[in-house]
Amino acid sequence: GQNIDQPTEMTATEGAIVQINCTYQTSGFNGLFWYQQHAGEAPTFLSYNVLDGLEEKGRFSSFLSRSKGYSYLLLKELQMKDSASYLCAVRDGGATNKLIFGTGTLLAVQP
Amino acid sequence: DVKVTQSSRYLVKRTGEKVFLECVQDMDHENMFWYRQDPGLGLRLIYFSYDVKMKEKGDIPEGYSVSREKKERFSLILESASTNQTSMYLCASSLGVQPQHFGDGTRLSIL
Numbered sequence: 001g002q003n004i005d006q007p008t009e010m011t012a013t014e015g016a017i018v019q020i021n022c023t024y025q026t027s028g029f030n031g032l033f034w035y036q037q038h039a040g041e042a043p044t045f046l047s048y049n050v051l052d053g054l055e056e057k058g059r060f061s062s063f064l065s066r067s068k069g070y071s072y073l074l075l076k077e078l079q080m081k082d083s084a085s086y087l088c089a090v091r092d093g094g095a096t097n098k099l100i101f102g103t104g105t106l107l108a109v110q111p
Numbered sequence: 112d113v114k115v116t117q118s119s120r121y122l123v124k125r126t127g128e129k130v131f132l133e134c135v136q137d138m139d140h141e142n143m144f145w146y147r148q149d150p151g152l153g154l155r156l157i158y159f160s161y162d163v164k165m166k167e168k169g170d171i172p173e174g175y176s177v178s179r180e181k182k183e184r185f186s187l188i189l190e191s192a193s194t195n196q197t198s199m200y201l202c203a204s205s206l207g208v209q210p211q212h213f214g215d216g217t218r219l220s221i222l
Contacts, residue, residue: 033210042115042201042213043154087154096161097142097205098169103153 002026004102006088011108012078020073020086020105028093034062034073035087037104043087047073075107083109113138115214117202123220130189132217134202140212142205143185145169145177147198148216154201160185192221 003025012018024032031050035043049055049064049071061074075082085106089099118133136143144159146169156169158177166177174196178186185204189196197220203211 031208042215045210045212048210089154091208096159096167097208097211098144098156098159099211100156101146101154103151 002092002100004088004090004100006086006102006105008103009106009108011110012075014078014080014109014111016078017074017076018078018107020075020088020107022071022073022088022102024069024071024088024090024100024102026090026092026100029066029090030093031091032062032064032071033089033091033099034060034071035089037085037087039084046086078109080109080111083107113140113204113212115202115204115212117200117214117217119217120215121218121220123222124189124192125222126191126193128189128192130192130219130221132187132189132200132202132219134185134187134204134214135183136185136204136212137183138204138206138212139182140204140206141182142207142211143179144203144205144211145175145185145187146201146203147171147196148201149198157187194221197221 034046037043047062085104088102145157146154160179176188202214205211
């Protein structure tokens with residue numbers, strides 16, 4: 001079956017670093033995406049990994065290990081505006097751009 | 112910037128009604144998607160389309176149908192609305208295997 005797991009909630013302090021983990025078991029794999037979704041808003045694309053390793057984009061980095069079925073999103077120098085849900089999604093191995101989403105991690109950044 | 116526009120932010124309908132949710136994108140994307148988002152369940156794919164007049168079932172197509180007569184427009188139809196279809200509905204589009212871009216969502220209540 002298809003399964004993507006992420007923690008339901010996390011809390012972190014402004015200025016700190018937080019790591020949000022995602023593990024997946026899917027029948028196929030053709031890339032992993034991270035999206036950010038503020039309450040009442042559309043999900044917005046953050047990062048994409050298809051090969052093993054770390055992708056860095058400003059304060060946000062994402063890591064992938066395909067052999068372990070594991071990814072994480074690392075947020076540095078946390079700001080209050082980073083309070084949001086973070087969605088992990090796997091693109092299956094087919095020819096389409098179909099994504100399978102995890103249930104999301106709600107991150108609360110506290111002063 | 113890609114713009115994905117959903118016709119309504121909030122919608123209230125009655126059980127048994129036929130409901131139309133409209134989505135328009137302005138970037139000539141060939142792929143379009145309809146999801147529903149429910150607490151604890153994440154985003155689940157209802158239907159997607161990879162070309163005009165083409166459609167594919169997603170993970171939860173029961174009770175829904177779709178229409179794509181023009182490339183920029185993808186409609187989701189609830190044939191006979193039921194209370195368990197009360198949800199947030201999100202439309203997305205993508206160019207090839209590029210990241211999906213989401214609309215702001217329609218919060219649909221079925222009374």
